[in-house]
Amino acid sequence: MKKIMIVDDNYLSAEGIEKNIDWETLNAEIIHVCYNGTSAIEAMKKEPADLIISDIEMPDLDGISMSRQALEINPMVKIILISAYDKFEYARRALLLGALDYIEKPLDYAYLIQKVKNAFALMEKEQKNLQLLKQSRPLLTEKFFREITHLPSSEAAYRLKPYLKYLNLELNYDFYAVVILELENAPDLKAVYGIEKFQMELFNLQDLITEETASLDFVYLLPDMDGYLCILGHSGCQSNSFRQLTSGLISSIADACQPLGLSLNAGIGTIVQDFWNLNHSYKSAVHALEYRFFFPHQNIFDGREALGSDLSVADFSDTKEDELIRLLCKKDTAAIDLWFQKFSDWLTQKFRTKNFAFIQIYSLLGRILKFFYELNLDTHDLEAKILYVYNHINEFHNTEELCQWLKDLCHLLCRKLDSSMNDYHQKLCELVISYINEHYTDNTLCLNDIAASANVSPAYLSALFKKNQGISLSDFITSQRISAAARYLTTTTMSLKEISLKCGYANQYYFSTSFKKKMGITPSAYREQHT
Structure with missing residues (x-):
């Protein structure tokens, strides 16, 4: 039964609302009738009402x-305010405040009853939604943690801080880390077990993780399709101790998975002190886990090791790789040998472990492969050599051996470039010409579009086309457009404006100027001469 409070300094008005409405029929009861605002608040504190019907103007x-x-x-209370005056400012302030409705005196009780029924319907809807919200609180908590791992720290704090109290989250630990746990053999398990049993295996894994991490102050597991994202918090130790503790626990989990037929990969994110910086830890965990492709013999990857404990992201520059690509383009083998000597020295001085050096080598190999593809070379033999190194890189004993192999690879590429570059250039130009012939009618056609269609840089394409064809790209496009215009002028009765649009000119006057510059005669005169 809904609880009603009536507030009006006019005794007769308050009595009228109380007596002229059949509250029992509405499944409601009057619990307070107050004649001033102060007594209404005192009564509200003793027994909160669900609906308040109140006059606005009280002394x-x-x-x-x-x-x-x-x-x-009671933030959920519904309020209907009544006034003897038709004042828009009253109504505006009342609705901005959060009042449900604003009505004027003299009261139409039938109208008031309808407003009360509307209030009750809204209450029931809100109660239903409140129950759903309480039931979905675990999902909201999960969403909270998923958001905080994916949002930058400032945005996460701004958007999510209000939820801490509501979700009863007291996150004031000294250190935090994100760990990503993925089942590498998930596809095989799904094929053998089926989805339902595979999901049961994930629940078993969740129990195992919970047991193994019981020594940590805080653990929250976010389920993923093939594993879990673990958010860890701990106090009472130093950062390095927390890292060692985390690594040890993850190793224990991975070891415990093996007898169960579960092949677990783990990416351990960097340690952060501010809870709102969990995105940084998450990104480093993702980055760390990516290296399982390069190191298939490992299953635990530390974000600090992936980036380098003494390196920042800025250290991973493309400058050295760009320089090598330029030397390859020039086919300068002597300079390439010198580049690798410097590169070998740089690897030795810069990186303290083999894995750090290997990461740079993999990056360099990937860049060389990309260069192959851009040139559209026959790279089957080169790809085979690179894939072999991907799988046997640990067979190299030092950076000198590895760089010698890379030098040999680049020398082979230079020989290939000598024999195939001319063919490649010719094919590329043919492709560009075909693209221009298909798109010259588009007045927005530009160098960037053409280069993107050929999968090369604009500057490279511009220089190559001029060298190969003896004409710049812009002049060639103009030539194609003017040639097409000449055909239209002699074979159709289209207006100059229509022809200019069909030939890729948005402006008729610019078309006429270009035509005369190219043909030495205006379009109209050309039509007269040839028809």
Whole structure:
């Protein structure tokens, strides 16, 4: 039964609302009838009402001020404010405050009853939604942690701080880390077990993780399709101790998975002190886990090792790789040998472990392969050599051996470039010419579009086309457009404006100027001469 409070300094008005409405039929009861705002607030504190029907203009505490305090006591209370005056400012303030409705005196009780019914319907809807919200609180908590791992720290703090109290989260630990756990053999398990049993295996894994990490102060597991994202928090130790503790626990989990037929890969994110910086830890965990492709014999990857404990992201520059690509383009083998000597020295001085050096080598090999593809070379033999090194890189004993192999690879590429570059250039130009012939009618056609269609840089394409064809790209496009215009002029009766549009000119006058510059005669004169 809904609880009703009536507030009006006019005794007759308050009595009229109480007596002229059949509250029992509405499944409601009057619990308070107050004649000023102050007594209404005191009554509200003792027994909160579900619905307040109040006059606005009262001497001690007006209806709007009273409503504001009542909403502080019960934010879910519904309020219908009544005034003897048709004042827009009253209505506006009441609705901005959060009042449900605003009606004028003299009261139409049938109209008021309908407003009360509307209020009750809204209450029931809100109660239903509140129950759903309470039931979905675990999902909201999961969403909270998923958001915080994916949002930058400032945005995460701004958007998510209000949820801490509501979700009863007290996150004031000294250190935090994100660990990503993925089942490498998930596809095989799904094929053998089926999805339902595979999901059961994930629940078993969750129990195992919970047991093994019980010594940590805080653990929250976010389920993924093939594993879990673990958010860890701990106090009472140093950063390095927390890292060692985390690594040890993850190793224990991975070892415990093996007898169960579960092949677990783990990416351990960097340690952060501020909870709102978990995105940084998450990204480093993702980055660390990517290296399982390069190191298939390992299953635990530390974000600090992936980036280098003494390196920043800025150290991973493309400058050295760009320089090598330029030397390859020039086919300068002597300079390439010198580049690798410097590169070998740089690897030795810069990196303290083999894995760090290997990461740079993999990056360099990937860049060389990309260069092959851009040139559209026959790279089957080169790809085979590179894939072999991907799988046997640990067979190299030092950077000198590895760089010698890379030098040999680059020398082979230079020989290939000598024999195939001319063919490649010719094919590329043919492709560009075909693209221009298909798109010259588009007045937005530009060098960037053409280069993107050929999968090369604009500057490279511009220089190559001019060298190969003896004409710049812009002049060639103009030539194609003017040639097409000449055909239209002699074979159709289209207007100059229509022809200019069909030939890729948005402006008829610019078309006429270009035509005369190219042909030495205006379009109209050309038509007269040839028809």
